[in-house]
């Protein structure tokens with residue numbers, strides 16, 4: 001929500017998608033999620049910029065290996081720095097920017113991203129998590145009008161001296 005509030009164009013676009021697909025006569029439901037591609041792009045872009053596990057879960061080498069010139073002894077704790085990989089400028093254009101569009105129409109297919117890990121120990125809850133997050137985020141967007149808290153408003157409620165506390 002913080003990313004959407006700081007990127008009102010994306011918020012407007014996803015709200016329009018939900019309005020067109022679901023309308024306002026009923027609450028968004030699970031079967032709608034597959035028909036909301038931009039909502040999916042927003043979740044992917046959020047997990048790219050802020051992966052829940054920035055170093056995934058620690059793994060351990062079962063045997064001694066040689067990788068890219070590094071000798072890794074058996075029993076070494078291995079951390080995958082996906083936070084850095086997700087922001088690698090060699091992979092992602094303008095990596096620090098919140099741009100859900102980069103995932104539209106399969107544009108980022110084949111780019112290295114692993115918020116749920118990869119391989120045999122990859123998160124088995126990925127599909128469930130994506131649907132749940134989609135449902136909750138979709139409902140929050142559908143049911144409420146969101147805007148950034150404006151410090152000036154605090155001045156209206158509490159008096160002008162309070163408003164000076166916030167950024168100008």
Ligand code: HEM
Pocket residue numbers: 051052053056057115116117118120121122123124125126128129130133
């Ligand atoms: C946004 C939500 C979620 C994120 C970002 C997430 C991410 C992850 C990550 C990064 C791992 C470690 C992968 C690795 O070792 O490389 C993991 C493991 C795991 N996750 Fe999730 N997860 C999420 C939701 C869920 C849900 C909803 C479930 C179950 C219903 C779940 C069950 C598990 C289990 C059982 C493992 C351990 C798998 C193993 O070690 O073999 N996760 N998850």
